Amino acid sequence: MTARTCLVTGASRGLGAAVAEELLIAGHRVVGTWCSAPGRLDALAVAYPDTCAAVRMDQRQGASVSEAMAKARERFGDVEVLVNNAAIADERPFEDLDDDAWLTMLDTNLVGPVRLARACVPAMRAARWGRIVNVSSIGGQWGGLRQVHYAASKAALINFTRSLAKLYASDGVVPIALAPGLFETDMIAAELASAAGKAKLAAIPAGRSGRPQELGQLVVSLVGPAGDYLAGQTINANGGMYFQT
Numbered sequence: 142m143t144a145r146t147c148l149v150t151g152a153s154r155g156l157g158a159a160v161a162e163e164l165l166i167a168g169h170r171v172v173g174t175w176c177s178a179p180g181r182l183d184a185l186a187v188a189y190p191d192t193c194a195a196v197r198m199d200q201r202q203g204a205s206v207s208e209a210m211a212k213a214r215e216r217f218g219d220v221e222v223l224v225n226n227a228a229i230a231d232e233r234p235f236e237d238l239d240d241d242a243w244l245t246m247l248d249t250n251l252v253g254p255v256r257l258a259r260a261c262v263p264a265m266r267a268a269r270w271g272r273i274v275n276v277s278s279i280g281g282q283w284g285g286l287r288q289v290h291y292a293a294s295k296a297a298l299i300n301f302t303r304s305l306a307k308l309y310a311s312d313g314v315v316p317i318a319l320a321p322g323l324f325e326t327d328m329i330a331a332e333l334a335s336a337a338g339k340a341k342l343a344a345i346p347a348g349r350s351g352r353p354q355e356l357g358q359l360v361v362s363l364v365g366p367a368g369d370y371l372a373g374q375t376i377n378a379n380g381g382m383y384f385q386t
């Protein structure tokens with residue numbers, strides 16, 4: 142295993158914290174970003190003082206992204222693995238979503254990851270090695286009922302991943318999209334408490350929701366040689382949910 146410098150966005154909680162932790166357990170160097178509070182990153186930085194750093198970043202702001210990139214580089218050198226995990230959700234009927242709701246969603250969930258990828262690509266190309274893991278969603282494949290703007294942002298991220306693959310796979314940079322189904326985190330707590338959410342959970346062929354640790358271990362495998370030939374792919378981590386209608 143070659144130890145890599147990884148930037149995991151939204152690593153304060155949920156899937157991002159689990160991805161950061163699994164990368165650290167595997168021996169990689171991790172800069173985890175938080176936006177409103179460091180959350181689980183505090184404990185990870187204590188547990189892995191030589192390989193973990195926590196940095197504040199709001200991906201809606203280009204200056205904040207540049208600052209976080211500079212701090213990551215200063216601590217561990219160029220970012221070799223970017224995990225674009227941070228995102229927001231916003232459950233509302235389509236007709237209640239005004240322009241501001243759409244622009245906030247697209248700025249956070251699409252333009253944010255674009256800002257980060259754009260900042261990481263030059264060093265990855267120069268090194269002729271890199272991974273860009275964009276965390277999309279099954280909602281980006283299925284469409285959404287109460288999160289139409291979220292689903293559209295996640296569909297765009299899958300398409301963005303394919304474009305990055307066409308542009309940079311020949312330089313050794315492997316962009317991969319992940320499309321999780323239901324993983325129990327803060328983001329889906331409200332959904333899981335609803336009747337529709339409970340029905341969705343009950344219909345998962347695997348018979349359960351995903352464990353954040355499972356997604357973390359998947360990312361660890363993608364950072365290794367198993368990821369070398371996966372440019373532009375979308376990996377469906379959903380317990381068979383994708384095949385339900």
Ligand SMILES: NC(=O)c1ccc[n+]([C@@H]2O[C@H](COP(=O)([O-])OP(=O)(O)OC[C@H]3O[C@@H](n4cnc5c(N)ncnc54)[C@H](OP(=O)(O)O)[C@@H]3O)[C@@H](O)[C@H]2O)c1
Pocket residue numbers: 150151152153154155156157174175176177178179180198199200201225226227228229249276277278279280320321322323324325326327328329
């Ligand atoms: N959970 C699921 O079932 C599921 C399913 C499909 C896809 N996903 C995707 O998986 C990823 C992680 O989801 P999750 O469930 O772990 O979400 P979560 O628990 O709500 O965590 C979201 C993370 O994103 C960060 N964040 C929010 N706004 C940000 C901004 N403007 N700039 C930078 N960071 C920001 C948060 O930071 P702070 O806490 O510091 O604010 C937090 O660390 C997301 O891309 C989500 O769409 C999740």
